[in-house]
């Protein structure tokens with residue numbers, strides 16, 4: 001080895017180092033994302049069969065460019081039920097009505113009322129605790145002409161001068177509203193703003209979002 005061979009080229013060396021740093025930097029910055037090899041970033045072309053493990057799943061793959069072989073993982077989150085055709089399972093809103101003397105007691109699905117009533121009526125029902133008061137009486141009344149048992153209950157109450165009560169299942173009601181009338185609270189706030197209701201009431205309406213205390 002001669003003296004000449006050992007001459008260093010500091011500028012070139014620095015350039016190489018800079019290039020190396022940039023490469024490292026790129027490696028570090030490059031986002032690991034689904035569909036790309038985590039080693040070299042090449043799009044993954046072929047995945048193996050999905051494997052399920054409790055609440056996770058993975059797809060095995062081999063990178064065509066760098067040969068890295070691994071598994072691409074996913075979390076599985078429960079999001080609800082459907083029927084075999086993939087259609088949403090329509091929730092029932094369980095409710096009951098009874099004559100004050102309990103000689104007539106019926107269980108029914110209050111869903112049609114929830115579909116057809118206004119936001120204001122819904123709020124009145126919620127504010128009354130979903131039963132035992134005038135807003136829930138309206139729920140029972142709504143079914144008088146479509147539910148034979150309900151008709152019997154009302155006939156009995158009228159003929160015998162007996163009162164009645166109705167209660168809607170709170171959990172069913174809230175679940176159904178959140179899923180099917182998600183704008184429920186928003187619409188009420190909008191109406192109240194229009195009517196110039198005071199700020200405190202508005203705040204309570206917002207804070208009192210379904211089931212939560214203001």
Ligand SMILES: [Zn+2]
Pocket residue numbers: 037038039040041042063064065066067068
């Ligand atoms: Zn690769």
